[in-house]
Amino acid sequence: MAYSAPCTASSRSYFEALELAERRALHSYFDQHIVADDEFGYIALDEGDYCALPAHLATRVVHTIHGSMLDEF
Template sequence: MTIITTTAAAANAAYFAAVANAERRARGSYFDQHVLADEDHRYIAIDEGDYGALSQVMIDRIVYTAQGGLIDEY
């Protein structure tokens, strides 16, 4: 039996909320959407197009990537 503490449950909920946000945003974007984590189990979804070249610090914090859904090649 696994017992999930409130802190762990909150961290899981935050992760899945950020993943859902990234997936939703990726469908209408040319750029990949990344979920970044910090040491406090907080997560944020970012659009790669908003940041240009990601710094190594940001790359190291990526825990999930949703591929951009739009293609501009014809």
């Protein structure tokens, strides 16, 4: 289910966070989340830094990039 909420953050901060999350996801087992932030616009968070994402952050996730490393080898 997708939710829409008005955001005053600039699109530039979104694309900067997206670029960072995509780069980090290539070298991580954990998902990378782009989170709306009132002060900074958008920020990229590594799920591995928080174990389970706290509820106050999980509700502000606008995009997730899955970690690309495999643990099968």
